[in-house]
Structures are given as C-alpha cells and as structure tokens.
Amino acid sequence: MDHSNHTRLAGSELTPDILEGATIYGPADEKIGSVDHVHGTQIVIDVGGFLGIGAKPVAVASNELDFMRDEDGDVHAVTSWTKDQLKAMPEHRD
Known part of the structure; x- marks a missing residue:
C-alpha cells in the first residue's frame, strides 16, 4: 500500500473513537496488528492471534505510530x- 497519498491525522483526531480497530502496518508494509484501545498517551495494539483470538496486547507510545486515512x-x-518486536514486548494489562 502506498501511504504517500494518505492524509495524516491531526492531533485532535487521535481519539479512541477514531483509532480503535485501526490496522497497524510494519516497516515492510505488512499488517502487524490492530489498535485495541487507547490508554493515556499509549496505544494498545493486539499482535498475533487469529480474528482477535490469542492476540497479545502490547502498549507503545502514540508517537511511535503515524496515523493516517486512506x-x-x-x-x-x-x-x-x-511484528516480532511487538510480540517480544511485555503484555499490557489494564
């Protein structure tokens, strides 16, 4: 997917309603997870699993992700x- 034509989200758009469920793409443009929820300034990503079953939630700083609209x-x-780096992170627990 060519992300160069996608519109970056403004800071005011980085809300749980907009971000939850968003697909996360890694450096090779592969799907590596999806946003489970927003936890303060962190984004909790579900990594691995199948159809949400067996996924591991990990938290990353929101500035580690470049959110946009296609x-x-x-x-x-x-x-x-x-994906391997995210899987190696500690599991996030609320």
Missing part, C-alpha cells in the same frame, strides 16, 4: 516496529 477514509497507522 482514500476510502479508513484509519490505519505505520510504524518502524516489526
């Missing part, structure tokens, strides 16, 4: 983290 208006994010 041509269809769908919100997603790009990060330099790989």
Whole structure:
C-alpha cells in the first residue's frame, strides 16, 4: 500500500473513537496488528492471534505510530516496529 497519498491525522483526531480497530502496518508494509484501545498517551495494539483470538496486547507510545486515512477514509497507522518486536514486548494489562 502506498501511504504517500494518505492524509495524516491531526492531533485532535487521535481519539479512541477514531483509532480503535485501526490496522497497524510494519516497516515492510505488512499488517502487524490492530489498535485495541487507547490508554493515556499509549496505544494498545493486539499482535498475533487469529480474528482477535490469542492476540497479545502490547502498549507503545502514540508517537511511535503515524496515523493516517486512506482514500476510502479508513484509519490505519505505520510504524518502524516489526511484528516480532511487538510480540517480544511485555503484555499490557489494564
């Protein structure tokens, strides 16, 4: 997916209603997870699993993710983290 034509979200758009469920793409443009929820200044990402079953929630700082909208208006994010790096992080617990 070419993200160069996608519109970056403004800070005011970084709300749980907009971000929850957004797909996260890694450095090789592969899907590596999805936003489970926002926890303060952290974004909790579900990594691994299948259809949400067996996924591991991990928390990353919101500035580690570049949120944007594609041509269809769908919100997603790009990060330099790989799926393996996220899986190696400690599990997030609320």
